[in-house]
Amino acid sequence: MPLSSKLPHIGTTIFTVMSRMAAEEGAINLSQGYPGFGADPLLLDLVGKYTREGYNxxxxxxxxxxxxxxxxxxxxxxxxxxxxxxxxxxxxxxxxxxxxxxxxxxxxxxxxxxxxxxxxxxxxxxxxxxxxxxxxxxxxxxxxxxxxxxxxxxxxxxxxxxxxxxxxxxxxxxxxxxxxxxxxxxxxxxxxxxxxxxxxxxxxxxxxxxxxxxxxxxxxxxxxxxxxxxxxxxxxxxxxxxxxxxxxxxxxxxxxxxxxxxxxxxxxxxxxxxxxxxPDRYLSIPGFYERKRDVFVKGLEKTGLHFSPSQGSFFQLASYGHLSQVSDRVLAERMTRELKVACIPTSVFYSDKRDDKIIRFCFAKEEAELQEALRRLGGLGSIL
Ligand SMILES: Cc1ncc(COP(=O)(O)O)c(C=O)c1O
Missing domain, CATH: 3.40.640.10 (Type I PLP-dependent aspartate aminotransferase-like (Major domain))
Known part of the structure; x- marks a missing residue:
């Protein structure tokens, strides 16, 4: 008996798709919104302590x-x-x-x-x-x-x-x-x-x-x-x-x-x-991420993409409509396969999938990884 879906329009999310493609292609994954570095070891130790002490x-x-x-x-x-x-x-x-x-x-x-x-x-x-x-x-x-x-x-x-x-x-x-x-x-x-x-x-x-x-x-x-x-x-x-x-x-x-x-x-x-x-454990978070944002936008300036520096979150949008009319999905795929940098096409955040030629990068990564991604993005002109 076929199950009539309650969410017939929903498929696998783009975040899963792009992360999978990034892994297959060996690309730096600036698509899905998760940090590419570890938590404070002290916090990890505390979890260990409480599991061992029987808080389970x-x-x-x-x-x-x-x-x-x-x-x-x-x-x-x-x-x-x-x-x-x-x-x-x-x-x-x-x-x-x-x-x-x-x-x-x-x-x-x-x-x-x-x-x-x-x-x-x-x-x-x-x-x-x-x-x-x-x-x-x-x-x-x-x-x-x-x-x-x-x-x-x-x-x-x-x-x-x-x-x-x-x-x-x-x-x-x-x-x-x-x-x-x-x-x-x-x-x-x-x-x-x-x-x-x-x-x-x-x-x-x-x-x-x-x-x-x-x-x-x-x-x-x-x-x-x-x-x-x-x-x-x-x-x-x-x-x-x-x-x-x-x-x-x-x-x-x-x-x-x-x-x-x-x-x-x-x-x-x-x-x-x-x-x-x-409190310093959360009060230090803005400065920590601001340094990453600064590294990322400084490098992004050299790519020809247009953007305003992000005010918050760990995402940076960048538009490319002045350089190419290729769809944002196609561009995200090409970037992953050819430049080995994964990002998210922002059309996925709209109900009508409207394509304003904007891509989203997650800069919650180690600085060396961000620098390498920026170096690779230098080749953007060749795939637009
Ligand atoms: C805007 C926004 N809300 C909610 C979430 C989900 O948060 P959590 O992982 O705590 O469920 C995310 C995760 O990407 C997000 O970006």
Whole structure:
């Protein structure tokens, strides 16, 4: 009996495709968004310690109290507000789970959910699987800032939620205070919730500061803030993140979370709880990545590609439409096979696969690897 797919339009993600091709071709993989270097050995030792000491059974459903408390303290230090660790903080299995559980908690059949695109690929399936309809609003092509008039025009009586992401993947755009005010004005007096994907909260550059929606006096009452320890501490394979939301929203969120995963990997929670006690371990992250961004954009200047230096995240976009009209997918493939550098075509981040001739690089790699990739990109002219 053929299984009628609930997600007939979804195939293997481009991230898997490009990473596989990069491996086959022996290419430097600047496609998928994961760090090419190890975590702090101290953090690894802590995981070893807690596994050996027997912290290997189910954690409490909402996360261990120590980690929730230290996360609330981090939030106070970096964002100026202290979420209640008991009632407003939940530890989950990666930001992907946080987003899925938040969307599942609020979206019902027939609801519309606004998605600003280009967008991370997990948003749409989360909405669709819950019977909702994604309503896409394009970001401004010039700098990927939000066109608030377009967002306002997309709101209808069916709008149940809006999914936002800052620092933004793939563009690196970081929301300003003005953006938060515009969003607050739009959802004021409306039953619209906000799911805020803030996985790159600690990766911003040039003195730009990430402002969490949870820190906004009005937005905080309607927002699920989704974060990722995996992204912050170079351990994406650990799949551990969190959701901060007001008590009433957290109560509904946890009802979903407890049946999606029930709880999240125990020894890693203990390790993170101890590791996070020292703020320099996350306060040093922006400088660490800014050096990599600087190395990468300095080299990129010599390639003939057009770009504005990324404001945040570990991604850099670059456009090539002034050099060639080849499709971004074809170019990404040629770069992988012929130059041995893999990247991501940004058309994949759009629902209509619109091709603006822009590619995305991940610069979360060792400097020597970035330099070698840049050297290889010197041959770009030969494949355009
Ligand atoms: C914007 C964005 N949100 C969420 C995630 C997923 O985070 P996690 O690995 O914690 O599930 C990613 C990972 O690439 C991402 O780029």
């Amino acid at each position: 059974q189910y954690a409490p459903m909402a996360g261990i109290p120590q980690l929730r408390k230290v996360l609330a303290e981090k939030t106070k230090l970096t964002q100026g507000y202290f979420p209640d660790p008991e009632l407003e903080v939940t530890i989950v299995s990666g930001a992907t789970e946080a987003i899925f559980s938040a969307v599942t908690a609020i979206v019902r059949s027939g609801d519309e959910v606004l998605v600003l695109e280009p967008a991370y690929d997990s948003y749409e399936p989360a909405i669709t699987l819950n019977g909702g309809t994604p309503v896409y609003v394009p970001l401004r092509a010039s700098d990927f800032s939000v066109d608030w008039e377009k967002v306002s025009a997309a709101i209808s009586s069916k709008t149940r939620a809006i999914l936002v992401n800052s620092p933004h993947n793939p563009s690196g755009y970081v929301w300003t205070e003005g953006d938060l005010e515009q969003l607050a004005a739009l959802v004021r007096n409306r039953d619209i919730y906000v799911v805020s994907d803030e996985v790159y909260e600690h990766i911003t550059f040039d003195g730009i500061r990430h402002i969490s929606l949870g820190a906004h006096p009005e937005l905080k009452s309607k927002t699920f803030v989704c974060g990722s320890f995996g992204k912050t501490f170079h351990v994406t394979g650990w799949k551990i993140g969190y959701c901060i939301a007001p008590e009433n929203l957290t109560a509904e969120f946890r009802k979903v979370h407890q049946y999606v995963t029930f709880s999240t990997v125990t020894p890693i929670q203990y390790a993170l709880a101890e590791y996070l006690i020292h």
